Amino acid sequence: xxxxDGLIRKAEGKLNIYKDFRLQGxxxxxxxxxxxxxxxxxxxxxxNDDFLDGKPAxxxxxxxxxxxxxxLRQEEGERLEIVQLGDMFDLWxxxxxxxxxxxxxxxxxxxIDKIKTIYVVGxxxxxxxxxxxxxxxxxxxxWRHYSKAEGKLRAMYEHGFQADFANNQDSLLGAxxxxxxxxxxxxxxxxxxxxxxxxSTWDSVVRAFGKFNVFTPVxxxxxxxxxxxxKFYVDLLERYNRGDTxxxxxxxEVDLSLVVIGHTHxxxxxxxxxxxxxxxxxxxxxxVNGGREIGVISGxxxxxxxxx
Amino acid sequence: xxxxxxxxxxxxxxxxCTTLQQPKTLGQIKSELDCIQYKEGMSWNQVSQVxxxxxxxxxxxxxxxxxxxxxxxxxKIIIFYIEMREVKEEGKVRFQEVVTxxxxxxxx
Numbered sequence: 337x338x339x340x341d342g343l344i345r346k347a348e349g350k351l352n353i354y355k356d357f358r359l360q361g362x363x364x365x366x367x368x369x370x371x372x373x374x375x376x377x378x379x380x381x382x383x384n385d386d387f388l389d390g391k392p393a394x395x396x397x398x399x400x401x402x403x404x405x406x407x408l409r410q411e412e413g414e415r416l417e418i419v420q421l422g423d424m425f426d427l428w429x430x431x432x433x434x435x436x437x438x439x440x441x442x443x444x445x446x447x448i449d450k451i452k453t454i455y456v457v458g459x460x461x462x463x464x465x466x467x468x469x470x471x472x473x474x475x476x477x478x479w480r481h482y483s484k485a486e487g488k489l490r491a492m493y494e495h496g497f498q499a500d501f502a503n504n505q506d507s508l509l510g511a512x513x514x515x516x517x518x519x520x521x522x523x524x525x526x527x528x529x530x531x532x533x534x535x536s537t538w539d540s541v542v543r544a545f546g547k548f549n550v551f552t553p554v555x556x557x558x559x560x561x562x563x564x565x566x567k568f569y570v571d572l573l574e575r576y577n578r579g580d581t582x583x584x585x586x587x588x589e590v591d592l593s594l595v596v597i598g599h600t601h602x603x604x605x606x607x608x609x610x611x612x613x614x615x616x617x618x619x620x621x622x623x624v625n626g627g628r629e630i631g632v633i634s635g636x637x638x639x640x641x642x643x644x
Numbered sequence: 645x646x647x648x649x650x651x652x653x654x655x656x657x658x659x660x661c662t663t664l665q666q667p668k669t670l671g672q673i674k675s676e677l678d679c680i681q682y683k684e685g686m687s688w689n690q691v692s693q694v695x696x697x698x699x700x701x702x703x704x705x706x707x708x709x710x711x712x713x714x715x716x717x718x719x720k721i722i723i724f725y726i727e728m729r730e731v732k733e734e735g736k737v738r739f740q741e742v743v744t745x746x747x748x749x750x751x752x
Contacts, residue, residue: 446728446739
């Protein structure tokens, strides 16, 4: 299995650790070099296409990264795992579902398929698992993916909207969130950066509420959290480790210590100690509005990188 | 402020209605159409039986003979079948969408 340092050397200066997000677990998390790509939000190249963001260089940069992955797949074969963490397509704003997006980005779609990517579904492309729900057709999308080491599940990969009350697609608030996104998408035809401005404003509000713990000051007096979903995911991983799930996984098969997500578009790698165990949360960022982050795990090592 | 709120509700309402429309599959769309697939050398009678008489019949181009004609249909439906093909561009693997089949249709 290629190490993180081996991967950096192979990339010849194009892969750099993002901020200082590099940590080590106490046990092996994967037995394959695992590379995670999240939130490309591909659209039809219009003003609301946040992947392109009016800058063709962003597409060239992503294609350069995919060319690197294709070479890596040829060299590493099955010792490499590539996971797309959802929101590859932005079907909330698409004019012609995936059809016209494929027409707009044939190189990207073709290369992502050719490098044998595992696809996890996100809230913006959840329609892929809804269109043919009755027939069981999901276009290769899965709700969640796991990696194993030493015979046990050690890492869980999902998009992350499951922890977001405003984007959980099984709730009324999630449906409202989708409509708000559509309206903001329409506004982008008039003012392309409106989504970035409104997103920052929303983040400021959430941060203020989190800092002062408006709703649960007694239960969570500390307020500050390095990641807004850390509590949700520590609880989820603990529940799985106890065997308290609907997935028919017993405690002897499960020893989860890492969850890998996207969704927030803010890359982070967070340590979450609880009940004498160290959990980690890896948020792989995005490829929209100039984002270019990936999450990588190799054995015990994990890091967030930027490409190019 | 109140007007802005009303406008927002209207936009969200319209957006919700369009979301409720499920995208159709090709099979669902074709169930409302009569279609014929293009093949080089196919008989014109096959086309005219499905598509009915043409809307415009231009005179032959000068320098040709009377047996070389064009026939035009207005407001008909064309279905292109598209697939992805791998190509090489400057030594790199790239992909193109190519047309693999064409069908001409009219509403039943």
